[in-house]
Amino acid sequence: MSVAWFYQLLSETPIRHFQGKTSERYYFGRFCCVLTVVQFLGFAFVGFCDEFPMVSVPLGFEISGFDRSRNWMSENGVFAFGFLEKDGDDVDGFVVGVRYNLGNKAANVPVWTVGGNLRVSMNSTFRLSMDGRLVLFENPSGLIVWSSNTSSLGVQKASLLNTGNLVLLGIGDKVLWESFNNPTNTLLPGQTLHFPQNLRAPSTKSISSYYNLVIQQSGQLALVWEHNVTYWRSHLSLFAVVKEARFDSNGVLGLYDDTKKALWSVSSEDFEDPSVVLRHLRIDPDGNLRIYSWDSVLHSWRVGWQAVEDQCNVFGSCGLYGLCGYNSTGPVCDCLYSDSLDWGTSAPAMDSGGSGCKKMVDLGNCKMRTSMFVMKQTVLYGLYPPQDVDMILSEGACKKYCSNDTTCIAATSKNDGSGLCTIKKTSFISGYWSPSVSATSFLKVCLVPQAVAAREANTHGNAESISLPSGRFIAREGNSKKFIGAIALIILVTVSVILTMEMFVFWFIYRRRKIKAQTRIPFGKDARMNPHYSVLIRLSFDEIKELTTNFANQIGPSVFKGVLPNRTPVIAKVLNDVVVSEKDFRVAISTLGGMHHRNLVPLKGFCFETNHKILLYEYVPKGSLDKWLFDAKQDQNEGNWQQRLDIALGVARALAYLHSECQQCIAHGNLKLENVLLDEKLVPKVTDFGLQSFLQKEAASSSESPSERDIYMLGEMLLQIVTCRRDIPGDNLQNIINKLNEEQKFEVTEEWKGIERMVRIALWCRQNQPFSRPSMREVVKVLEGTLSVDRPPSAVAFRHENQMDKGVTTEIEVES
DSSP states (O other): OOOHHHHHHHOOOEEEEEETTTTEEEEEOOHHHHHHHHHHHHHHOOOOEEEOOOSSSTTEEEEEETTTOOOOOOOTSEEEEEEHHHHHSSSSSEEEEEOOOOOOOOGGGEEEETTTTTOOSSSSSEEEOOOEEEEEEEEETTTEEEEEOOSOOOOOEEEEEEOEEEEEEGGOOOOOEGGSOSSSSOOOOOOOOOOOOOEEOOBBTTTTOOOOEEEEETOOOOEEETTTEEEEEEOOOOOOOOOOEOTTTTTTEEEEEETTOOOEEEETTTTTTOOOOOEEEEEOOTTEEEEEEEEETTEEEEEESSSSSSSSGTTTTTTTTTEEEEEEEEEEEESSTTTTSOOOOSSSTTTTSOOOOOOOOOOGTTTTTTTEEEEEEEEEEEEOOOOOEEOOOOOHHHHHHHHHHHTTTTEEEEOOSEEEEEEOOOEEEEEEOOOOOOOEEEEEEEEOHHHHHHHHHHHOGGGGSSSSSOOOHHSSHHHHHHHHHHHHHHHHHHHHHHHHHHHHHHHHHHHHHHHHHHHHOOOOTTOOOOOTTTTTOOOOOHHHHHHHHTTOOEEEEEEEEOOOOOOEEEEEETTTOOOOHHHHHHHHHHEEEEEOOOOOOEEEEEOOOSEEEEEEOOOOTTTTTHHHHSSSSSSGTTTTTHHHHHHHHHHHHHHIIIIIISOOOOOOOOOGGGGGGOOTTTEEEEEEHHHHHHHOOOOOOOOOOOOHHHHHHHHHHHHHHTTOOOOSSTHHHHHHHEEEEOOOOOSSSSHHHHHHHHHHHHHHHTOSSSSGGGOOHHHEEEEEEEEOOOOOOOSSOOOTTHHHHOOOOOOOOOOO
8 A cells, every 4th residue: 555655656646635626736846756755755664653644545545443543634634534432422332534633632523424423343444445435344354334335436536625525536536425415413614415415413322313404395404303303493484495504614504595695594603703713513412403613722612503592492302201401500301200209310411312211110010009290390292102182171180181091191281371281192201391381290100009008097097096106105014015025026036037048049049040141152252242232243053042942932933032141032033045145144234233213123133154044133022013903802902093003103114214214225025014013012113124135136026126015015004904904905995994984983083084194195005006106205294194195096985085185284393
């Protein structure tokens, strides 16, 4: 590699200095070339410096994680490229990308990262390959975890510009690829955002962030949570036509039309301050959008503007079961649940990106003994799904209604005179507290046994009636009392000794079993049991046999249940008759292992041997959707239409994520009820996604693509969910719908409208021509109720079609 640089320096080829996408040509004579060669030889003898400014690097240039102190700098020295261990982050691994080079480690924040905050181990290498690709791969296997996919563009070299833009250049220094067109969570001055690009907040603790800054099709700039809740947006005119969003060096973020006229803008508080030379716009892990300016005196970044002034107005800012409140220093996070029902235990950090709290109370074990925990000046809202049921009730009636409704988890009563009572029927809740909030919330909790006894005592008489007698009263008893006391003391001591011995024996047995379980399977170096470790574990076939007790517990065709040494249950799926090379298998597993969505079953590990290929998935306890639908005990599912709608929406969101939100479109290829699993809360999780397209590469026998086939199969599944029938014959579908209407006797309600939308979009998905079918994103919007759907070209008639056609489509929004 050094020889290639040496010959490049000897040549008289002109060197270009880049500013944005334009370049200026500078010529150097042979005298300058000689000086350059002397400097280069000095580097060769002394050793590479930690940072080396270069205008460009040739094909074959690489940086290793073992030498992460070595960075490639821009010509002005402001930006550097290399491996970066994020300060204050407890997640294993490193990010690779462009960062500031300001000396102070805390100030050297990343502005663009490979793969959007992708984490890799120290044993990784970033290279500009000889075919013109930027690749990040693991050593020594050579497994590529990220690629710029530019091998066919004729790349000649790469350059890190003074603007922080990493570019790939071709003949004539033409820009063929640039990091500015692939933003992660930061916009630098001069960088633009176009529809459908977005900025995604960095992940925390191996959890994909829910927060995004998007430029919507309407031109609005918006902060959204999980693609369906908008908690901040630009106030743009209804008739404005936006071309792009742009962040400028003077601290202005604006929306512009084709003539570069500003349609909307906000500015930093140090707007046009000549002493500020560095600025950037970033969406942080806490979900807020901020403009940062460099303070050259204090050598630190300061916030000049933020989108949401009150951090508690960021949707789900404290995560699941978290409560956003205030103290003397500002907003803080607390927990709704704890062992003592007191807030303040295991509270998440405000900047943790909504990591949330652990739910300590299970209402299913209350045995009908529940109470309503009162929280003044508090508002609660549901996260999954983010919809609540509104009623007009007084505060007392609101509390009583939730207490008597077994499906109610919490309720919020507005004290602003509106009489609005909001019922939350999902256990996935969050909230915020403020002295200015005119609302009271009620959280349903289990009664503590001591509290039940005290309540019963207060109900039947004075609490003093159950108090113990005084010592003087006991002293006046005769010798018989003393004898009984002595016997009781002896029995107490004997029982205590026996219990102590039993506890010691139990501890000894438990300790031996724990040591045996930990040493049973000799995991390799890459089989990490750290739950925050994001790399897939690789196991041998013998280790899989140990995990599954020689494949004793079979729960499906070629599917077996097992237990990891840390007692985490997993599912081992045996891939039969799969002929694939180890390289292709690893590429496929690396891609599937990077899929993180609430409605997908996570891939935990794999086994690859000549005769054995096995995948390890997370265990989902409730089983498959077909068992839930066609169970003999139909009374548990009959009439539960909202649950069916939620399941259908979850499956559609998972497929939309695979089709349009991944780096490449991933088709499921085998969508059916058996490949949809349900967890304890009946949240659907799709499994076996992408296996056929990655591991069974066969010639296509149909004119439709795998993703179009997924849409057709989703239509079949939606009709199966609605009708509770496995076979959906097209000729008597009208009879099925009519019979369903007669049995359920639906009225014109929101529930029926959801069912009608579901049937309509299912029939659209089952159109014979692929171009007539909707996209997965459109299916999700229809099921959410944010997109209307016309009657399909089918003979099916709906009883309440006019009611649905008159419906108003709205977007879920949280007022900031």
